[in-house]
Each structure stands twice: as C-alpha cells, then as structure tokens.
Amino acid sequence: GIFARGRLDDDALEELEELLILADMGAATAAELTQALAKEKFGKEVSEEEIRATLADEIAAILEPVAQTFPISATAKPHVVLVAGVNGTGKTTTVGKLASQFRADGLTVMLAAADTFRAAAVEQLKIWGERTGCPVVARDGEGGDPAGLAYDALARARDEGVDVLLIDTAGRLQNKANLMAELQKIDRVVKKLDAEAPHTRLLVLDATTGQNAHSQVEIFREAVDIDSLIVTKLDGTAKGGVLVALARRFGLPVYALGVGEAVEDLRPFNAREFARALMNLET
Structure with missing residues (x-):
C-alpha cells in the first residue's frame, strides 16, 4: 500500500496526488491537498489513518463554505x-x-x-x-x-x-x-x-x-x-x-x-x- 513505508516522502506524495486525481478531485485540488499535507507531515512517520484524517480536515475546510441549507425568502410570494x-x-x-x-x-x-x-x-x-x-x-x-x-x-x-x-x-x-x-x-x-x-x-x-x-x-x-x-x-x-x-x-x-x-x-x-x-x- 501507499503508506506502508510509514514516512511521508516525495514518492508517497506523488502517489497520493495521483490517487486524489483518480477520485475526480482534479489536478489543481489534488495538488493543493497534497501540498497542505506535506506542510504538516513531510518527512514524518505517519500512519495511513493520520493521512486520511488530515486530508479529511483539509477537504472539509474546502466544503464548509458551500454546504448550505436551501434559503426560502420570507418576503417573496412565491x-x-x-x-x-x-x-x-x-x-x-x-x-x-x-x-x-x-x-x-x-x-x-x-x-x-x-x-x-x-x-x-x-x-x-x-x-x-x-x-x-x-x-x-x-x-x-x-x-x-x-x-x-x-x-x-x-x-x-x-x-x-x-x-x-x-x-x-x-x-x-x-x-x-x-x-x-x-x-x-x-x-x-x-x-x-x-x-x-x-x-x-x-x-x-x-x-x-x-x-x-x-x-x-x-x-x-x-x-x-x-x-x-x-x-x-x-x-x-x-x-x-x-x-x-x-x-x-x-x-x-x-x-x-x-x-x-x-x-x-x-x-x-x-x-x-x-x-x-x-x-x-x-x-
């Protein structure tokens, strides 16, 4: 597996970036997420769980502003x-x-x-x-x-x-x-x-x-x-x-x-x- 090596190095990051692109995130988003991860964990011993959790936090930060409830106007009829x-x-x-x-x-x-x-x-x-x-x-x-x-x-x-x-x-x-x-x-x-x-x-x-x-x-x-x-x-x-x-x-x-x-x-x-x-x- 990608994280078997345990250390987050350039090869691991490159592999990860490819996985994110395959998951339909697009090249720009994949690069941004991988960079954010590198900033926090590069060269450190990390578990797969840690990497997933860090990425999930980064993704949530991108999604938070757009996750909204449907606003229905109180004044417009209809x-x-x-x-x-x-x-x-x-x-x-x-x-x-x-x-x-x-x-x-x-x-x-x-x-x-x-x-x-x-x-x-x-x-x-x-x-x-x-x-x-x-x-x-x-x-x-x-x-x-x-x-x-x-x-x-x-x-x-x-x-x-x-x-x-x-x-x-x-x-x-x-x-x-x-x-x-x-x-x-x-x-x-x-x-x-x-x-x-x-x-x-x-x-x-x-x-x-x-x-x-x-x-x-x-x-x-x-x-x-x-x-x-x-x-x-x-x-x-x-x-x-x-x-x-x-x-x-x-x-x-x-x-x-x-x-x-x-x-x-x-x-x-x-x-x-x-x-x-x-x-x-x-x-």
Whole structure:
C-alpha cells in the first residue's frame, strides 16, 4: 500500500496526488491537498489513518463554505426556483423531492412543467404532484412555449399565494444554443411579474459525470447565472471527489446531495461527514 513505508516522502506524495486525481478531485485540488499535507507531515512517520484524517480536515475546510441549507425568502410570494440541468441528471426527480421536503416544512408548493418537449418529464412531474399534493401547471400534449408556461405558472402561484414555485426545465444539450435561449427567455419572462425572480437558479449535476460537471456549470452559468447546485447519484461507487473540485473552483452553494431514489435520499450536505466518508473514515 501507499503508506506502508510509514514516512511521508516525495514518492508517497506523488502517489497520493495521483490517487486524489483518480477520485475526480482534479489536478489543481489534488495538488493543493497534497501540498497542505506535506506542510504538516513531510518527512514524518505517519500512519495511513493520520493521512486520511488530515486530508479529511483539509477537504472539509474546502466544503464548509458551500454546504448550505436551501434559503426560502420570507418576503417573496412565491419564491421562484428555476431548476436547470442536463437530461439524465435526475432533475425532475430532484424537483419532486424538493417539493416533498418543502411541503413537510409546512410550505405550499406549485410545480411548473416547462420541459414541454419531453412528454415523459411532464408525466413524471404530474406523478410527483399527486404524490406530494402540489398542483402542477402543464400543457396538454407535447410542445408549447416553455417561457409562456412558466409565466402562467407564476401568475397562478401569485394569485393563490403559494410559497414556492419550482420550474422544471429542459436539458437537451445536443442543441445548446436553442436550449440556452429557452432558459434565458424563461428567466426574462418571469421578471415581468416579479423583478426579483427567479430567486434561486439551481443546477442539478450528476456526480458520476466527473470532470464533465465543470463544463456543465460553465455552460449553464453563462446562460442563466446559476447560483446554486444539487449534486445527485452520490450513492454506491460514485466518486464524490468532483464536489471538492467544484467547491474549490466555483464556490457555489450546494443545497443538497442525492444519494438514492427515495424522497429522504435527497439529503442536507454536511461538509465534515462528507469529507470523512470520502476518505473512508468513520463519520
């Protein structure tokens, strides 16, 4: 094993850096973590446990600032959440789980099916609506203007005094220019009813896409100034290191982690627990 030698020398550090890169932390983060470790332990006799614990502390320090709870405005009625993300990231499921959790917190929630060109997404959202007791604004049949639908949903949510409006959007990256124009239009149109909306621009990322997640943040942030993340598919063998790299590079708040199918599997992000789990330490 890497730490069998017992002494933290250059070879051990280099090996460690490679392991961190393989864990999806990216070269820059891996180098930074290895340097921090060297500063503290270089040339000393160290156990593997000590190294893991030191790294976990360093990782927790990177994650602490972004591990935040979802802030819902007390003054905005409704608080509008634009939910973006590539198809297949678990975006619609995440919308449903958020709705369920907000309802459990005593908030009223409305869902808008603005992914109008994907019948499956609209159906999925309707099922979540039934399950959570939230009204769903959707068009019959495929197609229709997503921005128009978002506008109608916000008008209705305002009339009914709803606390939170969650807008599920399309994620077809094959036609990037169209998709981004569509998101920008939704963003513009809701402002006609509420200049502050959307109050949250959330991007759902799939942890298993690894370094690809970085380009997704960049693409969506360029289109609609994304201000927060939820990272899904962190169950099983998914390499959570990408979260460390994202936190270090973008510093966007991460409001929750998806670790499975059930509603309660959308969990608050605890930086220290996550860092220790990443290093295979008892949490």
